[in-house]
Amino acid sequence: MSFSELRDLYQDIILDHGRKPRNFRRLDAPTHRARGDNPLCGDRIELFLDIQREHIVDAAFIGRGCAISVASGSLMTETLPGKTPAQARALSDAFRAFAMTGICPACDAEAMERLTPLAGVHEFPSRVKCATLPWVALNAALDGQGQEASSE
Amino acid sequence: MSFSELRDLYQDIILDHGRKPRNFRRLDAPTHRARGDNPLCGDRIELFLDIQREHIVDAAFIGRGCAISVASGSLMTETLPGKTPAQARALSDAFRAFAMTGICPACDAEAMERLTPLAGVHEFPSRVKCATLPWVALNAALDGQGQEASSE
Amino acid sequence: MDGAAPSFDIARIRADFPILASEHRGKQLVFLDSGASAQKPRQVIDAMVDCMRSAYANVHRGAYHLSEAATAAFEASREATARFLNAPSALDIIFTSNSTMAMNLVAHSFGRGVLKPGQAVVASEMEHHANLVPWQMLRDAHGTELRICRITDAGELDLGHLAELLADGRVGLVAVTHMSNVLGTVTPAAQIARMAHEAGAKVLFDGSQAAVHRRVDVQALDADFYCFTGHKLYGPTGIGVLYARAELQRAMPPFLGGGDMIATVGLHHSTWAEPPAKFEAGTPPIIEAIGLHAAINYVEAIGMGAIEAHERALVDHAMATLSRVDGLTIHGRAQDRGGVFAFGLDTAHAHDVATLLDRAGIAVRSGRHCAEPLHERLGAEGGTCRASFGLYTTTTEIDYLAETLVSARKFFA
Amino acid sequence: MDGAAPSFDIARIRADFPILASEHRGKQLVFLDSGASAQKPRQVIDAMVDCMRSAYANVHRGAYHLSEAATAAFEASREATARFLNAPSALDIIFTSNSTMAMNLVAHSFGRGVLKPGQAVVASEMEHHANLVPWQMLRDAHGTELRICRITDAGELDLGHLAELLADGRVGLVAVTHMSNVLGTVTPAAQIARMAHEAGAKVLFDGSQAAVHRRVDVQALDADFYCFTGHKLYGPTGIGVLYARAELQRAMPPFLGGGDMIATVGLHHSTWAEPPAKFEAGTPPIIEAIGLHAAINYVEAIGMGAIEAHERALVDHAMATLSRVDGLTIHGRAQDRGGVFAFGLDTAHAHDVATLLDRAGIAVRSGRHCAEPLHERLGAEGGTCRASFGLYTTTTEIDYLAETLVSARKFFA
Numbered sequence A, B: 001m002s003f004s005e006l007r008d009l010y011q012d013i014i015l016d017h018g019r020k021p022r023n024f025r026r027l028d029a030p031t032h033r034a035r036g037d038n039p040l041c042g043d044r045i046e047l048f049l050d051i052q053r054e055h056i057v058d059a060a061f062i063g064r065g066c067a068i069s070v071a072s073g074s075l076m077t078e079t080l081p082g083k084t085p086a087q088a089r090a091l092s093d094a095f096r097a098f099a100m101t102g103i104c105p106a107c108d109a110e111a112m113e114r115l116t117p118l119a120g121v122h123e124f125p126s127r128v129k130c131a132t133l134p135w136v137a138l139n140a141a142l143d144g145q146g147q148e149a150s151s152e
Numbered sequence C, D: 001m002d003g004a005a006p007s008f009d010i011a012r013i014r015a016d017f018p019i020l021a022s023e024h025r026g027k028q029l030v031f032l033d034s035g036a037s038a039q040k041p042r043q044v045i046d047a048m049v050d051c052m053r054s055a056y057a058n059v060h061r062g063a064y065h066l067s068e069a070a071t072a073a074f075e076a077s078r079e080a081t082a083r084f085l086n087a088p089s090a091l092d093i094i095f096t097s098n099s100t101m102a103m104n105l106v107a108h109s110f111g112r113g114v115l116k117p118g119q120a121v122v123a124s125e126m127e128h129h130a131n132l133v134p135w136q137m138l139r140d141a142h143g144t145e146l147r148i149c150r151i152t153d154a155g156e157l158d159l160g161h162l163a164e165l166l167a168d169g170r171v172g173l174v175a176v177t178h179m180s181n182v183l184g185t186v187t188p189a190a191q192i193a194r195m196a197h198e199a200g201a202k203v204l205f206d207g208s209q210a211a212v213h214r215r216v217d218v219q220a221l222d223a224d225f226y227c228f229t230g231h232k233l234y235g236p237t238g239i240g241v242l243y244a245r246a247e248l249q250r251a252m253p254p255f256l257g258g259g260d261m262i263a264t265v266g267l268h269h270s271t272w273a274e275p276p277a278k279f280e281a282g283t284p285p286i287i288e289a290i291g292l293h294a295a296i297n298y299v300e301a302i303g304m305g306a307i308e309a310h311e312r313a314l315v316d317h318a319m320a321t322l323s324r325v326d327g328l329t330i331h332g333r334a335q336d337r338g339g340v341f342a343f344g345l346d347t348a349h350a351h352d353v354a355t356l357l358d359r360a361g362i363a364v365r366s367g368r369h370c371a372e373p374l375h376e377r378l379g380a381e382g383g384t385c386r387a388s389f390g391l392y393t394t395t396t397e398i399d400y401l402a403e404t405l406v407s408a409r410k411f412f413a
């Protein structure tokens, strides 16, 4: 069995980020943080942001989850540094639309490039939540309420 | 429309007892009494017995109900005088079987004669409860708990 | 509003309902008990069959294709229901097992969870038991008061009395029917909501009957809660609908505990899912939601406006025709009324009349129609007969009912 | 006991289930999620269709032929359900909307109505949320205590711990599963009932899984309450069953208020119908009861003994076959177990495995299967995959599952 049809979803870059997520660590002194929970499948991430002078200077996460949610967290934390909170929030909204539809007219080109490997997820309705979980946590962290977020 | 098929259920004797029930009155000093209620249709009867030296000497009822339940109360109160409580109870059990099946091997001949007009009710499942309501009240009265009985 | 009669082809509609072609007791079936439960068109039956034959799986929890597709179909039914009621969002729609359950949910989650002991609930004299008994039980368990709004002799809600009941500002909920299942009365829901809201109360409408006969717009009515039941809307049994305003859902604690209504579960403590999932514990009525969706599509395709127009014509016809039957009393003379007629014959008990009608092939209900206090109010403790219409009912059937009542009256005279 | 295998013609059985012939994602469907909800045989579908096409009416309240016939069919389903569980009488059977509702009914009517604050309820570490959350809610509302019985590492109920929990005599109810929906463990119900009764407690068994796989005899088990759910027994959604011992039903106040559960209703006070009507408010799941009856007839015709034997063979085969898959952990090694296998792969998350299996046409569930505390206990907080068998499952399907798991492991390695 080759599962070649699954290569849309599990591109090599996803498998790689899923196995070896970047920025998979705690921040010592995050300015913002939030948890994201997908109660039905048990996925859980904790996101840390360091925001200095209106820009995200560092982003990292820990947690457990499937290849999709871990890769999504990895790619997201790679994309965030340098962005303002408002830009991050816009990207988050755009990404969620992207995950559901596979297209993202509103995404800026650079972010797009990093995130395209996740385009395939829209064909797997039950997996969309996996991909969006880190982004839901991002919004919660930016809201600054530090509370638990759920992608259910 | 002639409703001739309904003559099984509404024999002339039933219509007659339904319109002009016998023993349709209160007893002044009943030794036993009970109410019977069919909550879904609103039928309600109150039954009075006068039992002296182990024999029913008088039986009467009041209430409201359809032709079947009123006729059944009328015929029942005609049948009871002279019977012991045990005989009345046996008749009641027999009648209930009769109402459900249309046959009554256990009924004594004299009672049978008076009650046969109610034989047709077994073909009308939702009307069986109408016919048995007075008999349910009879059992309750004989139980002497004076409480409300329900044929639901 | 949709246009009326032109699209309303009664012969074509009747052909959609297989049971209407059947005979009972050797007579063509004349089904006048749609108010108790309506018959099902083949579109509903087919949708349920298709689901079971080729698209069935449990919802919400599967990562495989069938379950994803079933979940999408289930949630599409929620969307369709929201559109049907013009609810702001599908998230305002809670699926229950019937209307009764919907009102019990409100009585528990809103009643015990939000209302304070000492606050009052107003119901009316013409409520179905489902909109009365839960408030009695709430009173006994929680210490709320139960106030009963009178009806007029015409069978309309006594709005003057309602104003009195609301005057002290202690009423937390007005729970009244949108259409009586006995008198046919359609209540002035928007006005009732306005009165309730001005007095600081929330309002629940029991739309079990109304939603079948009229276009319902929960936003135009400004309803806080609105419920109806699938089986009366030509859909399956086993499913009901509660519309509940989003902010109320958030304020309400859950009612039933179990799967799907939780966010996290520990051995000793759990947290709840977001509404409406919070109120839907366990495997929901999946096949039934598919059937309900088909039923909504069915009535929407005909058009609620056309259905209402057809029914108005039936009501006028019935009022005229039945009024000519000697010895017949029709209960309820509300200005605004739907296709439900409770009546009594002078010479016969309701049960006996129903049995005679049954022999003529006519299905009507007799009894107190789960509205015992209303029957007391009407002086009809012994019950009434009730003929209730569906979108497949014809004036010919009503004529036949009237004729048969004339014969029945003679039979028992 | 019925005889086993001879009557069990798997090809004929599979032919009864239309959906099993279908393809999904271009592959033949291998449906291994029957534990979540089972597929429906044509006998069930046909019975529901027949009801809707030619025999439908509301029950219990009509004096006309259709309603009488529908009532008789509905009550016949109750009789069949009683026989299926070997309940002493049909009056011991309460129809609900699912198992979850059955347990919530007990939590409300028996929990709040009969148990005293300070008494305790015992559940176990391996309960489905439906048999855990209601007791947490009861505790918070009513002041009962919730005690949790441990399970052993093999996934069996720790009866020694149960004895400890019962020792102080304050336990009013032991509510445990008859078969775990994750571990497959079948619990020693008769023994649990004996222990509970000796300590003065009543016992409820969640038979949602067990009743599908084994012959259940509530009298032999000496159960006080027993529940199951229609959709897992090859029947429709929207219906569940609660067996409740007659004297308990009499002692319990009603839960939901509305039509059919009353004896008399006044504006301010009502009295209740006799059980089981007392616990069935509103229009019941009529079409679903007809479907459930057909489902019971279906499994009875095959024979619960034959079904159990078939499943034992599947379980042995699966245990042997799956044990040979490198890197696979099977959770639960109970002596007595049914056809439910939760597992994990070392190289991949359960969700990813489920997605891969789906692409191979295999439907399994991934997640925590409404048993979050159990997954903590197993050290599988991130969820497991679960393959669960029905009477139509074949050893070939299990072999294909094992092969595909080998490929999946490589895919993610």
Ligand SMILES: Cc1ncc(COP(=O)(O)O)c(C=O)c1O
Pocket: C259, C281, C282, C283, C284, D035, D036, D098, D099, D100, D101, D128, D130, D131, D177, D179, D180, D181, D206, D208, D209, D229, D370
């Ligand atoms: C053991 C167990 N209990 C309870 C339930 C709940 O059943 P339902 O969702 O039909 O109420 C299930 C199934 O989900 C189960 O497997």
Ligand SMILES: Cc1ncc(COP(=O)(O)O)c(C=O)c1O
Pocket: C035, C036, C098, C099, C100, C101, C128, C130, C131, C177, C179, C180, C181, C206, C208, C209, C229, C370, D259, D281, D282, D283, D284
């Ligand atoms: C006005 C009204 N309310 C509530 C109900 C209860 O509906 P259900 O039995 O489907 O819960 C009915 C129908 O019986 C009704 O007519």
